[in-house]
Amino acid sequence: MARERATINIDIWSDADFRDLTAPAQSLYFKLTSHPKLDYCGCVEFHPGRLAAMSREMTSGDVMVAAQELSDKWFCVFDQSTDEVLVRSFLRHDGLMKQPRLAVSAAKAYGAIASNKIRAVVVHELQRFKRENPDLLAWEKPQVMTLLKQPAVSVRETRTDLEWDFPGFLPIHNLEATTDATANV
Template identity: 35%
Template sequence: MARSHAQIQFSIWSNKEFRGLSERAQRMYLVLFGQKDVNNAGVLPWLPTRWAKYCKDTTPTDIEAAVAELEEHRFVYVDTDTDELLIRSFIRGDGVIKQPNVFKNALKCAELVESERLRRVLASELRGLRRRDAEAVADRIDPNPSETPTEGFENPSETLPEPLNPSRIPREPRGEGVGEGEKSPTADGDLGGRVRAYTHARAREQVPPPPHCPKHPDGTDAPCRPCGTARQRRVDWDVEQNRLAALIRSTEARERAELRAQAIAECSMCDDDGYDNGVLCDHDPERAERASRFVARIKSDLRKPKGAA
């Protein structure tokens, strides 16, 4: 049965990370939360063209940019290969966990997620619920929790506060709307390219720190303060690596959106949404002429006598 309403917690307006989002990203989050086809695990189809139609001033490009900002701050996760979007804190934020039968359905929905990336994120959220049934499903959809992007977050409705930077490494520039005075990556890839190059290099250069101290390379059940420090260092490293990966994805998504907007602006054939007579425009003014030449050549070949060269 389709949803008839959504629950938005009042506490969201006290969330520092949410208040730091741009207006378009905040609106996009509320739009996503209010979709009738969100399942009880917080997963819905990736439909930027449909969502753009909810406001006459919004284009699919605007939607993609807003979602990219939300993903950078871990409010949502997207997999365009499977066309799925996950609202990370949906199970708690929409009150699913408070309804036993609805929660059972949410666990079933979690196991039906196609995207491996979204399954890892969702497994982390389920483990954070501290319930046996949720942890059992998490273990099935993500057998390796050490790779989960959101592992270790106490409050699933919150994201990492800005002052918290476990690796103590300076943060890279973020996109438009994320911070006052910061610039969005341009279509020529200047800022975006430098961000990706920097983050890719960081990911290649860093070696995962061992999760145990040198005295206990295979771990120990005995109390060991150096092992505890090593484990925390490894958790910090995993969090930082996943943050870098999210930054790369959001930068690339923003660049794609800006390139598409530039192509639409320079095209004389399509409308503001990139459509030419109801069909997605390829911005190729010579397309009709090439098609005409091709048809003429086919007709000419058909008129030739059989056996003629």
Template identity: 30%
Template structure:
């Protein structure tokens, strides 16, 4: 199932980290979140030139600067070597693990991620979610489809 829209949560406006960012950062981040190329793992192809074409005042150099600053703010993770960009909290705010079918789509997408750097951050985000929401419906799919990852989460949290 392809994504048709991006979630923009009103709690964003209460996030002090979000307040520290400029409007250009907000727009750049939302362009990533709403990209039709963003997978259910929260990963998009590293194509700054494509994003530069989304606004008349953007160019590739500016996108690269904004992405660098978003990465420093821990909003995204970039791996130039593998050509991947991760929207770090995508799984949390898109409620991917709340729905079994979306969790299956996540697993499919996660298995295609080439970047060890990105995978490490996704595992960390999954760990946080597991600790906070151990009863999400999607954990069953993770356990079935990625047993080694589920075991890692299970051992880490003593369940």
């Protein structure tokens, strides 16, 4: 069953970390959370050009800058080697783990994730959610029990340095290093 709606809690505007994001990073976050191909784990293909095409004024370079910011602030986990991105808090906030059948759908979606880094973060987030909500019926489902036994890594133990493959484009976070290097010349 395909997802038909995206759940965005309005208390996101009470989150100081979210409010500290730039407008392009917030926009990309909302694009990802409402993307029609977002799976039940919160994972979707990462194609900067396609994401940029969803807004008139956004370029692939803009998407990359916003993506790096979301990665640096641990809102998303990107793996360019598999062209995937995970909206880290999706499983925690979408409410699907409160519905045992959808929890099974999430476990099945986990099997389709190619990135080992993203898979490990999904498991960690699910284990964390289980500690906070131990009485959910989802934890009794065999597929979910199997998922919980997989390798887990906290998002804070991951690092994503996105590669910028756009001619003539110099990412902001590399601009300082270039400026410093040329200042000594």
